Amino acid sequence: MNVIVVSHESDVDGVFSASIALMRFPQSKVFFTSYGKENFVRISDLIYREVIEKSSPGIVIFCDLGLNEDMVSLIAELFEFLRSNSWSIIWIDHHPWSLKALNIFGDNEDRNKKVILDKSGNKCASELIFEHLLNNNDKAKYLASLAHTSDFLLKDQFLPPLPELIVYYKTTPNFYSRLAKLCSKISEGILWDTEMQADYRIYTGLRDQAKRDSWKKLQEKVLENGIKMAVVPTDPYIQTSLFSQEIFQETDLDVVFFLTKEGKVSIRRSNSNLNCNEIAAELLEGGGHAYAAGGKIRSDPLNLNEAVNELEDAVKNSLKKKSQ
Ligand SMILES: [Mn+2]
Known part of the structure; x- marks a missing residue:
């Protein structure tokens, strides 16, 4: 198959x-992608090509x-193409997810898409x-627990x-082939080897410089309700979740926004009264979990004051909606 x-x-x-x-299907063709229209269009095209080729x-x-609402029509079209070529779909x-996104799977009785x-x-x-x-494979169970x-x-x-190795690969021009290689090593039970170690050594130098720069640019703001937030200009070498733990350890911030030069924001919290996904919902292309989420700002990402104001509004609005 x-x-x-x-x-x-x-x-x-x-x-x-x-x-x-x-591990389950060693014959698989594996593709990686992320959120955003561009990425979903790229993946759809790869699938169209692959299906036509296989016949x-x-x-x-x-x-x-996650299937975001703005991708629903694109994916519905892809599903229709797959169905007409007798391909089935499992989405795990x-x-x-919103109801609208879930609805494209129908009542889930459909054996063609699940x-x-x-x-x-x-x-x-x-x-x-x-x-x-x-579910009967101990190696897979162990990998799942590590991922957890x-x-x-x-x-x-x-x-x-x-x-961090994944973050590093993302900055390299052959990201997808390196990620595919990593994925196949892991499926063989190789969680670290000398190649990864050599890559990691290069990475740590780049990461440490990037973190020093980010710390210097961190901009803190205390809201009227006492919430302490900060916006940190970030860099592709920084692994956001690890860096956020470091920041929360050194400061008393409630929420941190990691802002890229392109205006993408990653949100992390230390105060569980704030839900990152609810803040993200105030941004463009917002999505994620309560403890970690992301989106895009509307204002100029290179103007830090403007970014701080927009993100402050996002925090306030998310709290306002919650109290309603
Ligand atoms: Mn996940």
């Missing part, structure tokens, strides 16, 4: 999801990717892939610095 796996490119959960799917039925497995995820969506907030995608595709540790920022077991 032909198998295409599409997984999230940004973190350990996405890569491990694809690795577990690859026999197969299955597409989506992992660790753990992000919050969505497995965990709404508990306690499971990473790798665990769902393990449970639904390979990484996804929920737990410190309950040792994990090689794969989250």
Whole structure:
């Protein structure tokens, strides 16, 4: 059977999801992607090409990717194409989905397309892939538990610095081929090797310089309600979740916004009264979890004061909506 796996490119959960799917279907063609229209169009095109080339039925497995409302019509079109070519779809995820997005799967009685969506907030995608595709495999179970540790920022077991390695690969021109290689190593049970170590050594030098620069530019603001927020201009070498833990350790901030030069924002919190996804919903292309989310700002990302004001409004509006 032909198998295409599409997984999230940004973190350990996405890569491990694809690795577990690859253990189950070693013949899989694996693609990685992220959010945003451009990425979904690219992935759809790759799938169209692959399906036409194969000319026999197969299955597409989506992992660790939320379906945002603005992608629904694009994906509905892709589904129709897959159905007419006798391909089926399984979409396995753990992000919050809107009803409109869920509706494209119909009543889930349709054997041609199926969505497995965990709404508990306690499971990473790798665990769902393990449970639904390979639940009798101890190696897959172990990979899923490592992904859980990484996804929920737990410190309950040792994990090689794969989250940072993925961040580093993202800055390199051959990102997708390096990620695919990493994914296949992990599916073979190789969690670290000398190649990764050599890459990691290069990365740590670049990362440490980037973090020093970001600390210098951090801009703090205390809101009238006492919430302490900060906007930190960030850099592609910085792994946001790890850096946010460092910042929360050194400061008494409630929420931190990591802002790229392109205006993308990653939100992390230390105060659980604030929900990152609710703040993200005030931004462009906002999405994510309560503990970690992201989006884009409307104002000029190079004007830090403007960015701070817009993000301050986003915090206030999200709290206002919550109290209503
Ligand atoms: Mn995930």
